[in-house]
Structures are given as structure tokens and as C-alpha cells.
Amino acid sequence: MKVVFLKDMKGQGKKGEVKEVSEGYARNFLIPRGVVSPASEGNVKQAEELKKGEQKRKEREKEEAIELGKKLEEITVQIKTKAGEGGRLFGSITSSKIGDELAKLKLKIDKRKLVLDEPIRSLGVTQVPVKLHPEVTAKLKVHVMEE
Missing domain, CATH: 3.10.430.100 (Ribosomal protein L9, C-terminal domain)
Structure with a gap:
């Protein structure tokens, strides 16, 4: 099952990353804890936008x-x-x-x-x-x- 990570999870993935995980692990552990959401088109686009925003913020911090x-x-x-x-x-x-x-x-x-x-x-x-x-x-x- 493809999922989009909403939070960083050590050993699994970082925020905004799209990854393939087993279906049972996703449904029984990751989704109930709010760590991931299923990788639909909307969720993937939203994750990409978050990554772009995060990248801009990091560049601004470095300039400052x-x-x-x-x-x-x-x-x-x-x-x-x-x-x-x-x-x-x-x-x-x-x-x-x-x-x-x-x-x-x-x-x-x-x-x-x-x-x-x-x-x-x-x-x-x-x-x-x-x-x-x-x-x-x-x-x-x-x-x-x-x-």
C-alpha cells in the first residue's frame, strides 16, 4: 500500500515522503496514529507543496x-x-x-x-x-x- 508520511518516523520515512508499506502495518498501526495517510493524488500533491514550503523556509533561515x-x-x-x-x-x-x-x-x-x-x-x-x-x-x- 502506498502511503504519504505526515510526520517523521524513525526508520520508516520522513514527512512528505511517499513510500510503499505493507497494508496491515499501514491500516493497523500507522494510519490510526496519524503518522501516514493513503497516497491519493490530492495527498501526494499536498505533500509536494509542503516539501516546497519547507525548502523555502530552510533557504530563508540559511540566508538570515x-x-x-x-x-x-x-x-x-x-x-x-x-x-x-x-x-x-x-x-x-x-x-x-x-x-x-x-x-x-x-x-x-x-x-x-x-x-x-x-x-x-x-x-x-x-x-x-x-x-x-x-x-x-x-x-x-x-x-x-x-x-
């Missing part, structure tokens, strides 16, 4: 991520903190502190998008990668200064 990445590469985030001898910090600068400073600059970037392998523990300028989109990564300059 590229623009935001260009803004981030021009900005230097300055963070003041206490430091000891030799430029060692008392404590460390984490992604959440960097995210808070970005929020003060009116840039809403989730701290989980900041790819900081380990916290910053010294004074100076550090390049922090920011993963804005699966295909877009920008470099943010973080300048740590002594109070």
Missing part, C-alpha cells in the same frame, strides 16, 4: 544566518573581569557570560550555539566559533579585559 554571521564577525564583545598575575583570570568566561554580553548588544544568540571547547581563562582576544545554522559558522571576537 549568513547575514547574522556577517554582523557577528564585525563585532568584538568586551568582557571585564578580575585577573591575577600573568593574565590569569579568577574564574573563567563561559558561553553563558558571552551570551549575556551579546544580549546587552541586542543580539539574541543562544549560548548553546557558541562552540566553546573550554572556558576562556586568560586575558586577551579569543576567536569563538558560533554555529548559527548547520551550514553556517561565524567567528566572534571576545576581548577579555582586566577590571
Whole structure:
């Protein structure tokens, strides 16, 4: 039986995909749970339209991520903190502190998008990668200064 997937189902199919599954599996399991619908002409066309809309949305998200990445590469985030001898910090600068400073600059970037392998523990300028989109990564300059 040919069916159109209405939701992603691990190991079976993705949303909008048309696939052949056994009739009993479709009628007894997939259709009652609202995961699929029978593949009629209307349902197939509707699935194709959903795919086109999804594709446009993903392209728009990528373009927005590229623009935001260009803004981030021009900005230097300055963070003041206490430091000891030799430029060692008392404590460390984490992604959440960097995210808070970005929020003060009116840039809403989730701290989980900041790819900081380990916290910053010294004074100076550090390049922090920011993963804005699966295909877009920008470099943010973080300048740590002594109070």
C-alpha cells in the first residue's frame, strides 16, 4: 500500500515522503496514529507543496544566518573581569557570560550555539566559533579585559 508520511518516523520515512508499506502495518498501526495517510493524488500533491514550503523556509533561515554571521564577525564583545598575575583570570568566561554580553548588544544568540571547547581563562582576544545554522559558522571576537 502506498502511503504519504505526515510526520517523521524513525526508520520508516520522513514527512512528505511517499513510500510503499505493507497494508496491515499501514491500516493497523500507522494510519490510526496519524503518522501516514493513503497516497491519493490530492495527498501526494499536498505533500509536494509542503516539501516546497519547507525548502523555502530552510533557504530563508540559511540566508538570515549568513547575514547574522556577517554582523557577528564585525563585532568584538568586551568582557571585564578580575585577573591575577600573568593574565590569569579568577574564574573563567563561559558561553553563558558571552551570551549575556551579546544580549546587552541586542543580539539574541543562544549560548548553546557558541562552540566553546573550554572556558576562556586568560586575558586577551579569543576567536569563538558560533554555529548559527548547520551550514553556517561565524567567528566572534571576545576581548577579555582586566577590571
